[in-house]
Amino acid sequence: MSGPTGPSGPAGPGGPAVFDFHTLPSDDNVNPYTFCVDLHGQWFLQKGKMIAYFGQISFNGIGHGPLDRLVSGSFHSPLHASDWVVAEGQGKMLLADRAFDVNSYDLEEGNLTIRSGNLLAFEPTLSLKQSIIPGFLTLIGTGKFVAASNGQVHFVEPPVRVDPQALVGWADCPSPCHHYDHQYMRGVMGGVRALTGLGGASGEEHQFEFSGAGSVLIQSTEVLMPEQATGGVPQQAGGPGGGQQGRSGQPGRTGGQTPRMPGQLGDLQRRFGL
Amino acid sequence: MPFHEINSKLVEARVVPGQRLFSQRGAMIAYRGEVSFTPNRASGQGGVMSMIGRRVAGEAAPLMTVEGNGTVMFGHGGHHIQVVELDGDTLCVEADRLLAFDGSLEQGTMFMGSQGGVMGMVRGQVTGQGLFTTTLKGRGSVAVMAHGGVLELPITPGRPVHVDPQAYVAHHGDVRNKLSTALGWRDMVGRGSGEAFQLELSGDGAVFVQASEEKL
Amino acid sequence: MHPDRAAHDPSPARAAARPGDGPEEGAWYPCSWPDKFTPVAQFLLQGGKVLAVTLTGDAVQAKNGSMVAYDGQMAFKKMSGGGEGLRGMVTRRITGEQLTVMEVKGQGTCYFADRAADISLVRLSGEKLHVEASNLLCTEAALRTGTTFTGVRGAAQGSGLFTTTVEGSGQAALISDGPAVVLRVGQGTPLQVDPGAYVAHTGDLRQSFQSGVSFRTFMGEGSGEAFQVRFEGDGLVYVQPSERNTLGGEI
Numbered sequence: 001m002s003g004p005t006g007p008s009g010p011a012g013p014g015g016p017a018v019f020d021f022h023t024l025p026s027d028d029n030v031n032p033y034t035f036c037v038d039l040h041g042q043w044f045l046q047k048g049k050m051i052a053y054f055g056q057i058s059f060n061g062i063g064h065g066p067l068d069r070l071v072s073g074s075f076h077s078p079l080h081a082s083d084w085v086v087a088e089g090q091g092k093m094l095l096a097d098r099a100f101d102v103n104s105y106d107l108e109e110g111n112l113t114i115r116s117g118n119l120l121a122f123e124p125t126l127s128l129k130q131s132i133i134p135g136f137l138t139l140i141g142t143g144k145f146v147a148a149s150n151g152q153v154h155f156v157e158p159p160v161r162v163d164p165q166a167l168v169g170w171a172d173c174p175s176p177c178h179h180y181d182h183q184y185m186r187g188v189m190g191g192v193r194a195l196t197g198l199g200g201a202s203g204e205e206h207q208f209e210f211s212g213a214g215s216v217l218i219q220s221t222e223v224l225m226p227e228q229a230t231g232g233v234p235q236q237a238g239g240p241g242g243g244q245q246g247r248s249g250q251p252g253r254t255g256g257q258t259p260r261m262p263g264q265l266g267d268l269q270r271r272f273g274l
Numbered sequence: 275m276p277f278h279e280i281n282s283k284l285v286e287a288r289v290v291p292g293q294r295l296f297s298q299r300g301a302m303i304a305y306r307g308e309v310s311f312t313p314n315r316a317s318g319q320g321g322v323m324s325m326i327g328r329r330v331a332g333e334a335a336p337l338m339t340v341e342g343n344g345t346v347m348f349g350h351g352g353h354h355i356q357v358v359e360l361d362g363d364t365l366c367v368e369a370d371r372l373l374a375f376d377g378s379l380e381q382g383t384m385f386m387g388s389q390g391g392v393m394g395m396v397r398g399q400v401t402g403q404g405l406f407t408t409t410l411k412g413r414g415s416v417a418v419m420a421h422g423g424v425l426e427l428p429i430t431p432g433r434p435v436h437v438d439p440q441a442y443v444a445h446h447g448d449v450r451n452k453l454s455t456a457l458g459w460r461d462m463v464g465r466g467s468g469e470a471f472q473l474e475l476s477g478d479g480a481v482f483v484q485a486s487e488e489k490l
Numbered sequence: 491m492h493p494d495r496a497a498h499d500p501s502p503a504r505a506a507a508r509p510g511d512g513p514e515e516g517a518w519y520p521c522s523w524p525d526k527f528t529p530v531a532q533f534l535l536q537g538g539k540v541l542a543v544t545l546t547g548d549a550v551q552a553k554n555g556s557m558v559a560y561d562g563q564m565a566f567k568k569m570s571g572g573g574e575g576l577r578g579m580v581t582r583r584i585t586g587e588q589l590t591v592m593e594v595k596g597q598g599t600c601y602f603a604d605r606a607a608d609i610s611l612v613r614l615s616g617e618k619l620h621v622e623a624s625n626l627l628c629t630e631a632a633l634r635t636g637t638t639f640t641g642v643r644g645a646a647q648g649s650g651l652f653t654t655t656v657e658g659s660g661q662a663a664l665i666s667d668g669p670a671v672v673l674r675v676g677q678g679t680p681l682q683v684d685p686g687a688y689v690a691h692t693g694d695l696r697q698s699f700q701s702g703v704s705f706r707t708f709m710g711e712g713s714g715e716a717f718q719v720r721f722e723g724d725g726l727v728y729v730q731p732s733e734r735n736t737l738g739g740e741i
Contacts (some may be wrong), residue, residue: 017672018669018672018673018674018726019672019673019674020673020674020675020676020679021676021679024673030671031669031670031671031731032669033669033731033732034668034671034731039467048733049729050684051683051684051687051729051730052671052673052681052683052687052727052729052730053682054679054680054681054682054683055679057682094485094671094728094729094731096668096687096731096732096733097731097732098667098668098732098733099608099667099668099730099731099732101543102731149280150283151282151283151284151349151352152281152282152283152284152353154280154281154284154347156304156306159306160304160305160306161304161305161306162303162304163302163303163304166303166304166349181310181311203353204299204300204302204311204313206336207304209624216304217698218347219352220281220282220283220284220303220349221349221350221351221352227392229739343678421605421606422539422603422605422607423537423538423539423540423606425536425537425540425558425559425601426599427559427561427601433561434561435559435560435561436559436560436561436564437558437559438557438558438559440558441558441559441603456560456564456565456566457563457564457566458565458566458567458568459566481559482542483558483559483601483607484558484603484606485539485540485558485603486535486539486558486603486604486605486606487555487556487558487603487604487605488605488606
């Protein structure tokens, strides 16, 4: 990259690199928290995740008429339709999510299931479906998608037991089953909880157990990334929003819901899948 | 038993029979093998004194014992994790910043008031920690959490370091602490405010400071 | 890194500081600096989220309360934002901006950080930096800060119509939620930015308000239009990998 030409030259020693339309990476990370999509055509994009773009790009809601064919081919999650838009055109588009780590993943005739709040964008060559596990989405086919995580994603191979709240997703292996740690539940806290109902569920007494061959994706948090209601089973550990109420008092990035415009039905609408 | 740093927010520990770990409750991310997690408030050796210490200090940092045979990954709230290796010296750390530590380390609580008299008493209120701070002594590893990563500043004789109590994480070595206030600082934050003070650490050792004034 | 600065690195982050393995006395500290050294604050990043400023009797302005640690002797003084004098007073009145800035003066190294935000250093040589007031962490004393009317973007953000300007020659430290990406806008390559991700800009740039982005979805949800800011001309724009909550900028 050539040095700064104008009077403004902050890219001196120790300064951040400067990117222009041409030097921005193509379908790659700009830094660990920003991903650049080189758009030629269409991408599905979760609302609020585009921070800047060069070029001619238009954004339309999933329900927009001319996109019907695209949506019927690739987007099979009516519960999430109101959270997604289609970016269409030519240009370079930067994606980010509340300074969380972002990464792209390539699927080749494969499938990967991911927590709905972690998925930022995907190519229409992939098909999106709702997973049988509440709060998770499954991507099937060949193509690229972009996902966020709190801290870098760590890949582990089964057999492994994972705190449901630290789970980002899984690929190739069978869907997980529940595992309860009886020793923990018999312990002091478990006893207190059983008697008083206080304390909430924690990852030590209930995990998702993975077996078989494949990969499990883990993020380093016990606080769920704030996510949109996904029509799952509320008040249940491991489900979307499960135990979230009790945790919302924790510091960090909880409760980052975007304000709603008047007249929006918001979560209610999502829940009914309208 | 050292912690293996997977990334800045995840550590992995190997658990073998006969050795145990203590960790903050809820900090387990994933595990393999046969590992059990037993919640305990008094956390082993610290015993009754340690428990009373926490009670008095209002420190609610429930720990659990991790035992068995396997590997366990720890992380919490997306906070950065700093692994500190102790080689016989003492680490002073706020209880709620402890993510996990070697079970062989000797736990204690330090009465901050014993250092620096009345000012030390005030300090407990300043940091919001109460008068007790957890100490860990011996040989082993400690995983400490901080908001936004930590900076380790050396403390050398004749060169004390002043730390914003909100950003203080931990310190080790032969270090004395007292409260001080910088010129003009008190006018700025307002008199009588708890934030009007800095921790002055002097002696020989190091202090860990986080990149944030936010408490965990 | 500047060779001089490397030699006088005031604060080896995560230095081996175990007892018995202590640092060589005086190796890093300004007290060992040559007399001919001119007192200019040295800005040095410590791992991206902590700024170490070495002072030799001079002063810097910093966001109020952003000091996390210091060694040596430091004095703090409260200042009000919006610049000095009558103009500053008027702009403060108009903007209602409670820009809380402190002046830090002394001998030693002062460490600044703000809620784990990432820090970018900007070296100005005469040009003007526009920055959201909340994104300015620290400026050298030689730089002048003021407030300008920016209209458009302010309206979209609902946070007032004014941003802070920094002018002169010297270093400034910006903070952002996640490391900022610096984007060059040139002729023929205008840039559209989510107002919530905007941090700062320099250069000869025109801003315009763009609301051509529509979300037509079922039942009219999100029929409100998303706002974007369009930058045209020649200059640099700093964006952060995160969005503040805005009423516009829904995408």
